[in-house]
Amino acid sequence: xxxxxxxxxxxxxxxxxxxxxxxxxxxxxxxxxxxxxxxxxxxxxxxxxxxxxxxxxxxxxxxxxxxxxxxxxxxxxxxxxxxxxxxxxxxxxxxxxxxxxxxxxxxxxxxxxxxxxxxxxxxxxxxxxxxxxxxxxxxxxxxxxxxxxxxxxxxxxxxxxxxxxxxxxxxxxxxxxxxxxxxxxxxxxxxxxxxxxxxxxxxxxxxxxxxxxxxxxxxxxxxxxxxxxxxxxxxxxxxxxxxxxxxxxxxx
Amino acid sequence: xxxxxxxxxxxxxxxxxxxxxxxxxxxxxxxxxxxxxxxxxxxxxxxxxxxxxxxxxxxxxxxxxxxxxxxxxxxxxxxxxxxxxxxxxxxxxxxxxxxxxxxxxxxxxxxxxxxxxxxxxxxxxxxxxxxxxxxxxxxxxxxxxxxxxxxxxxxxxxxxxxxxxxxxxxxxxxxxxxxxxxxxxxxxxxxxxxxxxxxxxxxxxxxxxxxxxxxxxxxxxxxxxxxxxxxxxxxxxxxxxxxxxxxxxxxxxxxxxxxxxxxxxxxxxxxxxxxxxxxxxxxxxxxxxxxxxxxxxxxxxxxxxxxxxxxxxxxxxxxxxxxxxxxxxxxxxxxxxxxxxxxxxxxxxxxxxxxxxxxxxxxxxxxxxxxxxxxxxxxxxx
Numbered sequence: 001x002x003x004x005x006x007x008x009x010x011x012x013x014x015x016x017x018x019x020x021x022x023x024x025x026x027x028x029x030x031x032x033x034x035x036x037x038x039x040x041x042x043x044x045x046x047x048x049x050x051x052x053x054x055x056x057x058x059x060x061x062x063x064x065x066x067x068x069x070x071x072x073x074x075x076x077x078x079x080x081x082x083x084x085x086x087x088x089x090x091x092x093x094x095x096x097x098x099x100x101x102x103x104x105x106x107x108x109x110x111x112x113x114x115x116x117x118x119x120x121x122x123x124x125x126x127x128x129x130x131x132x133x134x135x136x137x138x139x140x141x142x143x144x145x146x147x148x149x150x151x152x153x154x155x156x157x158x159x160x161x162x163x164x165x166x167x168x169x170x171x172x173x174x175x176x177x178x179x180x181x182x183x184x185x186x187x188x189x190x191x192x193x194x195x196x197x198x199x200x201x202x203x204x205x206x207x208x209x210x211x212x213x214x215x216x217x218x219x220x221x222x223x224x225x226x227x228x229x230x231x232x233x234x235x236x237x238x239x240x241x242x243x244x245x246x247x248x249x250x251x252x
Numbered sequence: 253x254x255x256x257x258x259x260x261x262x263x264x265x266x267x268x269x270x271x272x273x274x275x276x277x278x279x280x281x282x283x284x285x286x287x288x289x290x291x292x293x294x295x296x297x298x299x300x301x302x303x304x305x306x307x308x309x310x311x312x313x314x315x316x317x318x319x320x321x322x323x324x325x326x327x328x329x330x331x332x333x334x335x336x337x338x339x340x341x342x343x344x345x346x347x348x349x350x351x352x353x354x355x356x357x358x359x360x361x362x363x364x365x366x367x368x369x370x371x372x373x374x375x376x377x378x379x380x381x382x383x384x385x386x387x388x389x390x391x392x393x394x395x396x397x398x399x400x401x402x403x404x405x406x407x408x409x410x411x412x413x414x415x416x417x418x419x420x421x422x423x424x425x426x427x428x429x430x431x432x433x434x435x436x437x438x439x440x441x442x443x444x445x446x447x448x449x450x451x452x453x454x455x456x457x458x459x460x461x462x463x464x465x466x467x468x469x470x471x472x473x474x475x476x477x478x479x480x481x482x483x484x485x486x487x488x489x490x491x492x493x494x495x496x497x498x499x500x501x502x503x504x505x506x507x508x509x510x511x512x513x514x515x516x517x518x519x520x521x522x523x524x525x526x527x528x529x530x531x532x533x534x535x536x537x538x539x540x541x542x543x544x545x546x547x548x549x550x551x552x553x554x555x556x557x558x559x560x561x562x563x564x565x566x567x568x569x570x571x572x573x574x575x576x577x578x579x580x581x582x583x584x585x586x587x588x589x590x591x592x593x594x595x596x597x598x599x600x601x602x603x604x605x606x607x608x609x610x611x612x613x614x615x616x617x618x619x620x621x622x623x624x625x626x627x628x629x630x631x632x633x634x
Binding site (some may be wrong): 018061122147 | 296297299415523524549569570573588589590591593594602603604606607
């Protein structure tokens with residue numbers, strides 16, 4: 001069986017166990033299906049895990065933990081909220097969430113892009129990493145809770161704070177604790193006490209602006225925002241002050 | 253103690269995706285609702301547990317015996333039961349007693365005997381202000397001295413149903429679909445440090461306080477010793493037990509408001525305390541000095557309930573998840589948002605609270621009678 005590129009395969013996931021669902025997805029994609037729609041998703045874990053083709057998966061409902069874990073290519077769009085561990089160690093592909101996401105969003109990601117319309121929970125982007133052209137991206141429309149960018153080793157995180165009222169502060173503390181690679185672009189500003197001690201603050205340079213503009217444009221395309229309303233505020237760049245903070249701890 | 257273990261896990265799972273599950277629901281108008289939704293929701297998080305413990309707490313459960321203390325007691329020996337029942341007869345008026353209704357199911361094997369007693373205390377302790385303490389002492393006496401007898405709950409118009417099994421199996425065993433309450437909490441267990449037995453399942457309870465917990469309390473030893481000084485004795489072999497007693501001590505005995513209790517259990521960091529306004533800082537420092545031994549160390553997400561209130565709290569760096577959802581008069585707490593959406597798809601509001609900040613749900617129009625001193629102690633929290 002080979003599927004037409006334009007047809008969408010629809011699965012009503014009510015009551016389907018996560019292992020059966022993921023097995024079905026593997027089978028469909030192996031058979032050449034390009035567009036899949038999952039309805040009534042409710043807590044099934046690991047959706048999209050280990051899929052390695054650039055297929056489209058649209059999800060209606062609330063996917064379970066570790067959605068897109070280890071995935072390598074698919075574009076997952078969630079019309080709802082995601083739970084914890086979304087994009088865990090993903091290698092390539094995109095995750096677009098039309099809502100909020102839970103804790104440890106994008107943990108250990110090594111490539112691909114994640115766009116979240118609203119906020120995320122604790123430890124977003126923890127230990128994201130990069131190597132040569134592999135550079136994961138996490139764009140958060142709302143705010144993050146504590147430990148955003150913890151132990152970040154690479155990649156790009158963008159925090160837009162679009163839900164903050166005039167003069168309201170980001171709720172997160174310990175931002176970038178243990179950060180030793182990558183960059184965080186943060187719209188508005190934060191107080192020093194909100195940052196991990198490994199983090200420095202800088203103005204964006206030309207190259208930063210170019211990257212940020214592209215990512216914000218993509219964010220706006222997904223969630224129908226005007227670019228100007230986002231770029232009308234100042235951004236700061238958070239960077240790791242040391243690439244090897246503990247380089248001399250054990251060997252010197 | 254070898255009789256305590258009623259393990260019925262024969263799965264030998266090779267896949268461990270662990271973490272306990274907690275779920276709670278409250279109707280803020282006090283309207284009672286059946287447990288079917290809560291059972292469905294906790295069952296949706298089946299994979300977080302491993303069948304070694306499940307349980308429920310229900311409030312507004314026994315309207316016919318509202319004014320009486322409802323004791324749910326598990327017996328592991330008939331000798332212990334005889335002793336306990338004669339102790340109850342001597343120290344209370346037993347208005348009604350019966351086995352907690354249950355049905356034979358394929359999944360729950362070798363259950364212990366679980367009885368319930370509706371007890372009048374008035375003749376034995378006429379002073380209303382002292383009745384809770386009288387009952388607390390009786391509970392501790394039974395748990396510590398009556399062989400193989402354990403009080404699962406002993407509050408008014410509420411009870412705990414728990415045992416070894418997945419929560420949905422425990423619900424089926426205890427026929428929970430037949431009950432109604434205005435607060436339900438539930439738990440699916442993945443035991444980390446201690447053996448699975450019926451007394452070690454959640455919720456843990458004393459008087460009308462109940463606690464369900466995902467995480468582990470590494471300060472259990474120091475907390476336990478501290479509580480012993482106040483007459484609380486841990487007999488259930490599970491860390492969560494200290495939280496139930498801590499809450500009773502802090503809120504009922506020491507009359508701390510919930511917001512202050514939360515700062516005792518999950519105190520702010522020292523560097524946060526330094527930045528606080530003067531009055532708030534003094535309170536935070538005093539709490540750390542006075543209550544250092546009852547601070548909870550280790551990861552936790554807990555739901556604490558008693559009549560009129562349901563509270564969600566996580567440790568201050570939220571090492572365990574907690575989602576909150578609101579729809580009209582209903583407020584839900586869950587380890588996973590999907591479990592809430594399963595039974596209430598169109599929420600008015602859903603969010604994850606910051607670590608260490610309690611989410612307090614109260615009955616509407618209910619004004620707790622706070623003495624002035626307590627108002628004074630309330631922090632200017634968010």
